[in-house]
Amino acid sequence: MGNSSSMLTQYDIEEVQQHCNHTFSQQEIVSLYERFCQLDRNGIGFISADEFLSVPEFAVNPLSQKLLRMLEGLNFKEFVAFLSAISSRASLQQKVEFIFKVYDSDGNGMVTFHDMLEVLRDLTGQFISEQQREQVLTQVLEEAGYNKDSLLIQSDFMKILGNTGLRMEVEVPVD
Known part of the structure; x- marks a missing residue:
């Protein structure tokens, strides 16, 4: 899971689900992983500020600089946990x-x-x-x-x- 070119195993998916309190389904986690890998252009398993800013919706967000402070350098599991807080299923x-x-x-x-x-x-x-x-x-x-x-x-x-x-x-x- 550290290298974005690797595939998620069932164990990885379940581990991520547990880490984010089952906020996302297995299918959603796979979709998030695919998106994470697209963003992680250098393939090191972390997303840089420049990679986040390549997402137009993120780049134009007025809070993007504050969010970058929270996002930069997250691995996939931390990225999903971050997104789980703004999911429709979050408490x-x-x-x-x-x-x-x-x-x-x-x-x-x-x-x-x-x-x-x-x-x-x-x-x-x-x-x-x-x-x-x-x-x-x-x-x-x-x-x-x-x-x-x-x-x-x-x-x-x-x-x-x-x-x-x-x-x-x-x-x-x-x-």
Whole structure:
């Protein structure tokens, strides 16, 4: 499984399924493996930033640079685990953990107002002013019982996002 030119065995598929809590079917894992091998152009079993950026949908994503921090250098099993968090079968907890990692850019387990503002800036671009972003973010935090000085941990994200009907999903095409 380390070398992308090798074939997946039944054992490999089951191991990947177990690693991602059976979020994907065996057929979906095979499809993901085929896509992983296409992306891994140098055949070393890991996908580089340049290889990820070769996917047009990824390259135009406003959060692509933040996602690259989480994705670069993943092997196939880690790649599937990453995708499992944004699968339609992922639990709310898995999705919140994923979102928290996007916001926690320094990986210290806490998200600041500045961290959230940075993601909001990436998402909105020049469509709204910095002042408007700060106002929106301040209002969202206050409605959830926090303020600009709050250091949010993952459970705070669960509290804030848990009642929003959070939907973020990736579809795995099966050939």
